[in-house]
Amino acid sequence: MSLACLLGLSTLSTLSAPALADKVPEYRSVSGVVGNLTAVGSDTLSVLVTRWAAQLRRYHPGVRVQLQAAGSSTAPPALIAGTTRIGLMSRPMSDQERQDFTREFGYPPLGVPVALDAMGIIVHRSNPLEEISIAQLDAIFSATHNCGGQAANRWGQLGLSDEWNDRQITRFGRSATSGTYGAFRRIALCDGDFRLDVSEQPGSASIIGAVGSSPNGIGYASFSTSSPLVKQLSVSREAGGHAVFPSRASIRDGRYPLTRALYIYVNRVPDEPLPALEQAFLSLIMSRQGQQAILRGGYVPLPEKQLLHWRQQLGLEDVDAL
Known part of the structure; x- marks a missing residue:
């Protein structure tokens, strides 16, 4: 199967x-x-x-x-x-x-x-987070923080509380041969460098599988693929800005920040x-x-x-x- x-x-x-x-x-x-x-x-x-x-x-x-x-x-x-x-x-x-x-x-x-197409940001279905900004993605995935984010290692640094406050973030991404890796690096990291602890996966299905089996996980995958194991987040261009969910309409008109050709x-x-x-x-x-x-x-x-x-x-x- x-x-x-x-x-x-x-x-x-x-x-x-x-x-x-x-x-x-x-x-x-x-x-x-x-x-x-x-x-x-x-x-x-x-x-x-x-x-x-x-x-x-x-x-x-x-x-x-x-x-x-x-x-x-x-x-x-x-x-x-x-x-x-x-x-x-x-x-x-x-x-x-x-x-x-x-x-x-x-x-x-x-x-x-x-x-x-667009890169959807996915977290485990149990994660209470609903939206995220480009600066927060930079804080999670980048070693250089060209987008202005500061390193985030705990979910509490993204605004989650209670039992999520001290949970460590687990990162999943693509390998350097992937165009998705390059597109995410350009848009979400402002051409910065990835952290060395991002777990590289061969494709969107693998990332969804990894995040779906890791309650503390976050990753990026083609918006067109979904699974009940994960949920996609709305994304804003700026901290506190209007967050947009990836859909055909928001991708076609360019409102979703992680859109690509x-x-x-x-x-x-x-x-x-x-x-x-x-x-x-x-x-x-x-x-x-x-x-x-x-x-x-x-x-x-x-x-x-x-x-x-x-x-x-x-x-x-x-x-x-x-």
């Missing part, structure tokens, strides 16, 4: 999903799309890529998509080495990663946002179209069917204006024969 089943994990796909905008076009198959496509990188994106790959095969049975989801930091080296043309990242490429790619090919990689990076020669297979894959993602897969996976589709912009940038109107 999978870890997800053992934990009773579910996604927001079980909730009523907003209808997609009428302007989002249907995917229309074209001839000549065959071959193997390898996608390398983000574990977070692996759920969506699996769904998109299944959809693509229904239109193009001669296509095989291979997925290697060891973390966002594995995508840039694979793109540079030529072992993939599809890099999956749950954070933007760093300046150094872009420079390394440009040094190799003479032009920068093309990063295409394909969906929105999910990216597909491609090796595209400027002013040249992508090869047919990569073009078909991105066309599917940016279609009504691909965006519906995002909803079913528990993530948030791109806002209509942004989606149509990237369809135009990628030349997808011609591919779909619109």
Whole structure:
């Protein structure tokens, strides 16, 4: 039995999903799309890529998509080495990663946002805490406190009392290869350094399992995954500010502070179209069917204006024969 089943994990796909905008076009198959496509990188994106790959095969049975989801930091080296043309990242490429790619090919990689996600802050279901600020997250997880927090080691330092006052905080996070690690570090730690006692986990399900079995635990995981073993907290940008719970609406409009975009990076020669297979894959993602897969996976589709912009940038109107 999978870890997800053992934990009773579910996604927001079980909730009523907003209808997609009428302007989002249907995917229309074209001839000549065959071959193997390898996608390398983000574990977070692996759920969506699996769904998109299944959809693509229904239109193009001669296509095989291979997925290697060891973390966002594995995508840039694979793109540079030529072992993939599809890099999956749950954070933007760093300046150094872009420079390394440009040094190799003479032009920068093309990063295409394909969906929105957010990092939910989870605690054990018995924890009475309901909300937390960015400064408090910095105080819990950071060794450098660039966001202005002061080290917090007990739950009483976050305002809990009685039997919680002296309980020691147990921290769970992702490894440095993860884009979630990088995104959390950028937003919640203000680019600071993690404490050495943060217990690294391989994915969201593992973090939920660890927090769910540790009454003093706290961690961060994709907002789209939930479990009765844990609860998610509302998050405020400033101490004493309005705390926002992660939802599709608060992520889409940017009110939830730990919102992020999910990216597909491609090796595209400027002013040249992508090869047919990569073009078909991105066309599917940016279609009504691909965006519906995002909803079913528990993530948030791109806002209509942004989606149509990237369809135009990628030349997808011609591919779909619109």
